[in-house]
Amino acid sequence: MNRLQAVFQPQKKVLNMYFTAGYPALADTLPIARALVAAGADILEIGMPFSDPLADGPVIQGSSTAALANGMNLRVLFEQLRDLRQHLPTTPVLLMGYLNPVMQFGFEEFCRAAAEVGVDGLILPDLPLAEYQEFYADVFARHRLRPVFLVTPQTSEARIRQLDELSESFLYLVSGPGTTGGTAPTDTSSQTAYFERIAAMNLRNPRLIGFGIGTGSALARAWQHADGAIVGSALIQALATAKDAPAAAADFVRELRHSAEIPAV
Amino acid sequence: MITTLKQPTLRGYYGEFGGAFVPEMLFNNVEELRTNYLEIINSDSFKTEFDALLRDYVGRPTPLFEARRLSAKYGARIFLKREDLCHTGAHKINNTVGQIILAQRLGKTRIIAETGAGQHGVATATVCALVGLPCVVYMGAVDIARQAPNVARMRLLGAEVRPVHSGSKTLKDATNEAIRDWIANPVDTHYIIGSVVGPHPYPDLVARLQSVISEEIRTQLLAVTGSELPDCVVACVGGGSNAAGAFYHFLDEPTVRLVAVEAAGLGVHSGHSAATSVLGTPGVIHGSRTLLMQDRDGQITEPYSLSAGLDYPGIGPLHAYLGAVGRSEFVAATDAQALRAVGECARLEGIIPALETAHALAVLGDLNFKKTDVVVVNLSGRGDKDLDTYLKNMEGLEE
Numbered sequence: 241m242n243r244l245q246a247v248f249q250p251q252k253k254v255l256n257m258y259f260t261a262g263y264p265a266l267a268d269t270l271p272i273a274r275a276l277v278a279a280g281a282d283i284l285e286i287g288m289p290f291s292d293p294l295a296d297g298p299v300i301q302g303s304s305t306a307a308l309a310n311g312m313n314l315r316v317l318f319e320q321l322r323d324l325r326q327h328l329p330t331t332p333v334l335l336m337g338y339l340n341p342v343m344q345f346g347f348e349e350f351c352r353a354a355a356e357v358g359v360d361g362l363i364l365p366d367l368p369l370a371e372y373q374e375f376y377a378d379v380f381a382r383h384r385l386r387p388v389f390l391v392t393p394q395t396s397e398a399r400i401r402q403l404d405e406l407s408e409s410f411l412y413l414v415s416g417p418g419t420t421g422g423t424a425p426t427d428t429s430s431q432t433a434y435f436e437r438i439a440a441m442n443l444r445n446p447r448l449i450g451f452g453i454g455t456g457s458a459l460a461r462a463w464q465h466a467d468g469a470i471v472g473s474a475l476i477q478a479l480a481t482a483k484d485a486p487a488a489a490a491d492f493v494r495e496l497r498h499s500a501e502i503p504a505v
Numbered sequence: 506m507i508t509t510l511k512q513p514t515l516r517g518y519y520g521e522f523g524g525a526f527v528p529e530m531l532f533n534n535v536e537e538l539r540t541n542y543l544e545i546i547n548s549d550s551f552k553t554e555f556d557a558l559l560r561d562y563v564g565r566p567t568p569l570f571e572a573r574r575l576s577a578k579y580g581a582r583i584f585l586k587r588e589d590l591c592h593t594g595a596h597k598i599n600n601t602v603g604q605i606i607l608a609q610r611l612g613k614t615r616i617i618a619e620t621g622a623g624q625h626g627v628a629t630a631t632v633c634a635l636v637g638l639p640c641v642v643y644m645g646a647v648d649i650a651r652q653a654p655n656v657a658r659m660r661l662l663g664a665e666v667r668p669v670h671s672g673s674k675t676l677k678d679a680t681n682e683a684i685r686d687w688i689a690n691p692v693d694t695h696y697i698i699g700s701v702v703g704p705h706p707y708p709d710l711v712a713r714l715q716s717v718i719s720e721e722i723r724t725q726l727l728a729v730t731g732s733e734l735p736d737c738v739v740a741c742v743g744g745g746s747n748a749a750g751a752f753y754h755f756l757d758e759p760t761v762r763l764v765a766v767e768a769a770g771l772g773v774h775s776g777h778s779a780a781t782s783v784l785g786t787p788g789v790i791h792g793s794r795t796l797l798m799q800d801r802d803g804q805i806t807e808p809y810s811l812s813a814g815l816d817y818p819g820i821g822p823l824h825a826y827l828g829a830v831g832r833s834e835f836v837a838a839t840d841a842q843a844l845r846a847v848g849e850c851a852r853l854e855g856i857i858p859a860l861e862t863a864h865a866l867a868v869l870g871d872l873n874f875k876k877t878d879v880v881v882v883n884l885s886g887r888g889d890k891d892l893d894t895y896l897k898n899m900e901g902l903e904e
Contacts, residue, residue, distance in 0.1 A: 290803075290804065291804040291805045291806075292677065292678075292681055292790070292791075292805050294527075294681060294684050294685065294791075294792075295530060295688065297685070298671065301671055301672075308804060314802065338789075339526060339789045340788045340799065340805070341802055341803035341804065343787075343788060343789065343803060344788065344799065344801065344802060344803030345802075345803065365528035365529065365530075366526045366527060366528050366789065366792070368524070368525060368526055368527065368532075369532075371524065371526070389529070390530070391529065392533075394530075394532075394533040394691050394692075395529060395533070396533075399532075414529070414530060417530070417688065417689050417690065417691050418688060419685050419688055422689075
């Protein structure tokens with residue numbers, strides 16, 4: 241059983257924490273990863289900064305710009321992650337980013353380097369499904385990297401089934417229209433209907449809800465409707481002003497979990 | 506076997522360039538467009554409506570004017586395709602008229618656009634006013650500052666101009682924000698992209714809508730010279746929409762030389778340039794695999810040109826392909842050369858071109874024409890919007 245499969249247990253609700261590599265300081269990547277896991281993150285999604293992150297809102301774009309200014313690039317990232325598995329032997333780790341930096345690094349080369357440091361899967365939102373199937377599925381497989389596919393309220397049932405068939409990790413349910421870092425809608429009825437519609441499909445893969453999950457109550461709602469949730473922008477905001485970024489990351493996760501686990505009044 | 510250079514594959518590829526590299530959030534929007542655009546724009550009712558608006562509203566056909574004094578100076582028969590005489594002052598409106606009809610037929614009720622120099626923004630705001638649809642135009646904060654008259658025009662036309670403060674605050678970032686808006690409004694909104702860039706089917710859609718330029722050139726040349734085919738067509742390229750339109754019906758005519766002129770800024774290798782064909786390498790930008798300016802880590806870099814309409818870090822995939830297979834040739838003109846060409850065209854022909862357009866005029870002396878050569882320069886836009894820049898550079902406009 242691989243790390244991504246092992247993390248999903250019956251009844252367990254999973255917390256996947258996103259953070260941008262090289263932010264707020266270049267050397268923060270691994271210390272923040274360790275702090276997040278120590279504080280209760282079940283999966284890590286490490287953002288590879290890109291100059292033009294189309295699916296991200298201003299918070300993650302800002303952290304990406306700062307990380308690039310700090311000197312982050314894929315070579316530096318893989319060097320920073322060299323001892324990843326010494327420190328975090330069981331936590332699933334995903335790399336999230338955009339296609340262009342990966343292509344310039346060399347796709348095969350990138351997958352090899354990711355596998356070598358112990359990365360489990362990749363989220364490349366602008367890699368289209370058809371391209372993935374034709375050109376990249378073999379490369380992923382060769383390096384035992386699992387793709388994570390996004391599902392949105394507009395994704396057709398047939399396409400969700402196809403993504404579920406191709407996936408060996410989890411499906412990333414985008415909570416609604418918009419980029420990362422939005423807020424939960426004031427009227428949640430159509431969102432709830434969407435979550436329930438997907439839940440009723442009895443998919444093979446676990447479902448994690450992301451985009452706009454920044455508070456305890458949003459996390460609790462996501463846990464109620466899926467197997468887990470992905471939190472990113474809210475953490476990045478908490479790190480922006482932190483004196484001790486790893487400690488702030490740990491505090492953030494503890495507080496988030498705590499407030500999500502308090503029964504609603 | 507390739508029988509035509511015009512038509513991308515089903516998935517939107519011109520050779521290795523093109524495609525639709527969009528996140529899942531945009532899949533349905535792009536797929537809806539891809540599966541419907543050809544049927545709609547090839548329908549008789551679309552053509553009737555499009556042609557009528559081009560004639561009665563845009564003012565087409567635009568004249569093909571034989572520029573005798575420029576001809577004498579450069580030793581060739583030089584014709585100017587007067588896209589600057591289109592309503593709103595540039596070729597951009599050919600595309601927006603077509604896309605607004607398309608948007609209506611897709612049932613869309615809200616329009617978004619990006620703009621650099623503001624010409625596409627004005628052309629989009631104009632057609633939205635024409636049909637009564639709300640319009641949001643994303644424009645980099647830097648461009649808003651240097652193109653104030655166009656910002657005022659868009660607002661006067663009822664559009665909301667949203668300043669973009671992310672990244673380099675220019676066209677690239679305005680495009681990012683427009684795409685993000687589309688992600689947030691996937692059902693009711695149509696995104697009118699202004700150039701032959703973006704995910705498939707946009708490059709093909711915009712090229713087809715702009716192809717009216719070369720269609721008219723053929724007819725007009727036949728009447729004047731006895732042949733539909735010129736020896737050479739010259740057009741400036743940022744993303745490449747006016748060049749795509751001017752080249753389109755000559756792509757499969759190998760005797761017609763196609764020259765794409767990029768903005769060299771302060772010099773191609775000065776570090777301040779937008780000459781993507783020289784400085785760019787293959788990569789993915791705004792949903793398309795094409796040539797783009799990037800660092801060795803794949804981060805997209807900011808191009809430079811004095812003209813706000815040419816400082817885009819990529820070129821349309823069609824142009825990347827035409828260059829790669831040798832069908833078009835790329836040359837470049839600096840800011841200074843373009844400014845001199847503005848002054849020259851104004852004094853010799855009584856026409857003040859846009860700064861973007863002036864790049865095409867600036868290379869006429871470098872193309873080794875024969876005296877009998879028939880050369881068409883696509884005069885893509887007029888210079889009114891650039892008067893501020895021209896006034897600040899009066900010395901540069903002199904010989």
